[in-house]
Amino acid sequence: MSEYSMNHLYDWIFHYNPYEELWYATPKEDYMNFFGKSDKTTSKKSKEIQTLITIIFNGNENMSN
Numbered sequence: 001m002s003e004y005s006m007n008h009l010y011d012w013i014f015h016y017n018p019y020e021e022l023w024y025a026t027p028k029e030d031y032m033n034f035f036g037k038s039d040k041t042t043s044k045k046s047k048e049i050q051t052l053i054t055i056i057f058n059g060n061e062n063m064s065n
Contacts, residue, residue, distance in 0.1 A: 008056050014049060025052040 013031045015024045026034040026043040033039040046052050 009053065012056060014052070016049075022047060023049045023052055025056060 011028045013026045013028055013034070015026070015034075016022075017024065022045050024034070024040065024043045024045050026040075030039070030042045034043055044052050044055055046055075
C-alpha cells in the first residue's frame with residue numbers, strides 16, 4: 001500500500017463485532033456516536049476488513065452501508 005492510500009485510513013476507526021461476525025469502519029469524527037449511542041449511520045460494514053479498506057480507498061460511499 002502506498003503512503004497516499006495509508007493516509008486514507010488515518011481518519012477511520014475499525015471495529016470487529018464477533019457476535020455479528022462483521023467489521024465496521026467508522027469515520028474518526030463519528031466514533032463517539034458509534035460506541036456511545038450505537039449510531040451506525042455513517043459506518044460501513046462488511047464480513048471482510050479488506051473490503052472496507054477497498055471501499056475507503058475508492059471513496060465509494062454507497063457500498064456496504
